[in-house]
Amino acid sequence: MAQYKILLVDDEVDVRESIARTVDWEACGFSLCGCAAGALEALEMAKDLVPDVVMTDICMPYMDGLELIERLQQMYPAMRFVVVSGHDDFAYAQRAMQFRVMDYLLKPLSAQGIMKVLRRAKEQLDEQDRQRVNLEILRDKVAKNAQQLRRGVVLEYLSGSFGGDAHALCAYPQPVDERIAF
Numbered sequence: 001m002a003q004y005k006i007l008l009v010d011d012e013v014d015v016r017e018s019i020a021r022t023v024d025w026e027a028c029g030f031s032l033c034g035c036a037a038g039a040l041e042a043l044e045m046a047k048d049l050v051p052d053v054v055m056t057d058i059c060m061p062y063m064d065g066l067e068l069i070e071r072l073q074q075m076y077p078a079m080r081f082v083v084v085s086g087h088d089d090f091a092y093a094q095r096a097m098q099f100r101v102m103d104y105l106l107k108p109l110s111a112q113g114i115m116k117v118l119r120r121a122k123e124q125l126d127e128q129d130r131q132r133v134n135l136e137i138l139r140d141k142v143a144k145n146a147q148q149l150r151r152g153v154v155l156e157y158l159s160g161s162f163g164g165d166a167h168a169l170c171a172y173p174q175p176v177d178e179r180i181a182f
Helices: 013-022 039-049 065-075 090-098 111-159 166-171
Strands: 004-009 030-036 053-057 080-085 103-106
Touching (some): 004 013, 013 030, 039 053, 039 065, 053 065, 065 080, 080 111, 090 103, 103 111
16 A cells, blocks of 8 residues: 655644544554645755645645645656645635645644545546556566567568568657667
């Protein structure tokens, strides 16, 4: 079972500590790798911890959670986000969705509500990992098949059994990437 890292960001100490203490992180497939008291601290922590998910409040001093998300997305495109907010203003939610946040939770929060969102986030991360692995397998198969095809054509040409002209060799697939050489 994959364990993902999550960074919790909220400027309210009691909210941050309550979430950290009451959520059963492991049951949801996460480990709480850090808690930040604000966006600036979260930026520094993210450099060292590189969490898979950042759960952040929106309204914080110095830098709001949406600006934090924007900066982290530029540095870590694969990082995912859950927004926690006391504001049910549609403009906040709409802007958060532009940043592809996984979910938008309204305060007051319940441990069960957070855990439900985290389980869904874990499913999305697991699926993303499966797709990445499948893509790597597919790339390897394509590269091997292209290499075998080129070898077969060259052998046919060298043995004199190639039915086309030498220029037709250029029409066969080229290496998928620079790692494949003939």
